Amino acid sequence: MSNNLHQAGTKFLRLLARHGDAIMDAYISGSIGDHQVEAKVQDKLVKAGVLYRPEPGADLHLRHAVRSLLEEALKDERNRQIDANAGSAIAAFKTLAQHYTEARHQGDIAAADAHYRDLSEHVYAFSEGLQHSIRVMWSRINNEFGYVSSINAKIRENELAQSQVSELLAGLEMISFEELADIAGDIRELRRLLVANLQQNISQCIQELSVVQGRLLQLLGRFRQIHGRAKLLKGWLLYTEQHPDYEVGNHVSHKQIPALFNEADAAIAAASVDIHNSAHESTLVELVAHIKANRLARFTQAAPQHSDSVILQDNPDYELDEHPIKAAVSEYFVHVIDNFEPGTASLSALDYLQQQQLEYDAESWLYQVIGGYEGLPQEQKAYFELDPETETRAPFANVVIRDVSVGLR
Numbered sequence: 001m002s003n004n005l006h007q008a009g010t011k012f013l014r015l016l017a018r019h020g021d022a023i024m025d026a027y028i029s030g031s032i033g034d035h036q037v038e039a040k041v042q043d044k045l046v047k048a049g050v051l052y053r054p055e056p057g058a059d060l061h062l063r064h065a066v067r068s069l070l071e072e073a074l075k076d077e078r079n080r081q082i083d084a085n086a087g088s089a090i091a092a093f094k095t096l097a098q099h100y101t102e103a104r105h106q107g108d109i110a111a112a113d114a115h116y117r118d119l120s121e122h123v124y125a126f127s128e129g130l131q132h133s134i135r136v137m138w139s140r141i142n143n144e145f146g147y148v149s150s151i152n153a154k155i156r157e158n159e160l161a162q163s164q165v166s167e168l169l170a171g172l173e174m175i176s177f178e179e180l181a182d183i184a185g186d187i188r189e190l191r192r193l194l195v196a197n198l199q200q201n202i203s204q205c206i207q208e209l210s211v212v213q214g215r216l217l218q219l220l221g222r223f224r225q226i227h228g229r230a231k232l233l234k235g236w237l238l239y240t241e242q243h244p245d246y247e248v249g250n251h252v253s254h255k256q257i258p259a260l261f262n263e264a265d266a267a268i269a270a271a272s273v274d275i276h277n278s279a280h281e282s283t284l285v286e287l288v289a290h291i292k293a294n295r296l297a298r299f300t301q302a303a304p305q306h307s308d309s310v311i312l313q314d315n316p317d318y319e320l321d322e323h324p325i326k327a328a329v330s331e332y333f334v335h336v337i338d339n340f341e342p343g344t345a346s347l348s349a350l351d352y353l354q355q356q357q358l359e360y361d362a363e364s365w366l367y368q369v370i371g372g373y374e375g376l377p378q379e380q381k382a383y384f385e386l387d388p389e390t391e392t393r394a395p396f397a398n399v400v401i402r403d404v405s406v407g408l409r
């Protein structure tokens with residue numbers, strides 16, 4: 001089965017590469033006529049699902065899947081396709097997770113592995129689809145909807161993007177991780193895939209979508225401001241065209257001047273120090289330093305000429321003692337490095353605590369080990385691997401860390 005799929009996929013990709021010119025012509029122009037492609041090539045591309053004819057006698061068009069692939073690969077700013085349907089994806093997650101759980105309980109390892117691979121692919125594809133939607137939104141915002149020319153079209157595109165963001169947020173808020181945790185049960189792989197990874201990705205996407213929504217509202221306000229000014233200017237031009245003999249009157253000679261022409265420039269406010277303005281921080285620091293220097297100079301002049309001699313000596317160096325439990329964690333990491341052997345299990349934190357007869361509470365020791373691992377620099381942290389030993393407790397499926405093991409990658 002896998003061999004047949006591999007051969008079919010390779011054949012399809014070669015077909016795309018062989019007829020790349022015709023496919024790109026259809027992508028750029030929207031369609032290609034029968035005179036642009038040979039009949040045999042048309043039949044191959046239509047049978048392969050690359051091109052299709054919407055109706056008899058019409059030109060050939062690209063399939064939606066192929067067009068989406070090219071838009072994503074080329075980073076085409078015209079790409080406005082966003083999948084906001086999260087309900088169907090979550091339903092697929094639940095179904096595949098139940099298939100995996102049932103096959104695992106029945107002891108069918110092959111079927112369980114197949115269902116887990118399908119579930120992993122669906123979860124990763126769902127997360128990638130969310131990230132793709134956010135990239136599309138940012139591209140449209142950064143280009144200020146440059147694929148349309150008029151302000152009215154930009155406003156409509158902005159409103160469309162806002163509705164898509166609202167649908168995405170509404171769909172993501174409907175996801176119940178408690179239900180996914182109940183389906184995963186005590187299976188570690190499912191909990192990591194459906195609860196930990198998925199929840200982290202969705203939380204990041206929700207935060208970024210909130211930022212996108214704010215930028216869209218800000219951009220929409222600017223578009224409407226430009227639209228209002230343009231409308232006012234067009235109205236004035238239309239009025240002057242209809243009244244060519246119109247002349248601006250001398251409003252200064254009137255007894256009652258309109259409020260629009262009776263506005264004076266604002267008077268310069270009195271100078272004052274704004275300590276809350278960060279732009280003035282450097283100037284204020286220079287002024288304060290100058291004042292201190294003047295005070296020091298006056299004090300030096302007023303000091304007596306004959307004073308006792310002052311002997312300058314170096315201050316003794318001192319160091320802050322490291323906390324004993326922190327030093328013990330560092331020794332534990334060094335012990336892991338010194339006693340590392342490929343293929344052997346690493347020494348857990350509690351076993352090391354008992355072996356070294358350290359007088360620390362087990363819970364405090366585990367917290368310190370986890371904190372020491374998270375506090376390592378990234379270049380050092382990449383060499384270690386933290387493997388927690390967890391236990392799920394009823395009735396709320398709370399995950400409790402019983403022990404941790406630190407090893408080398």
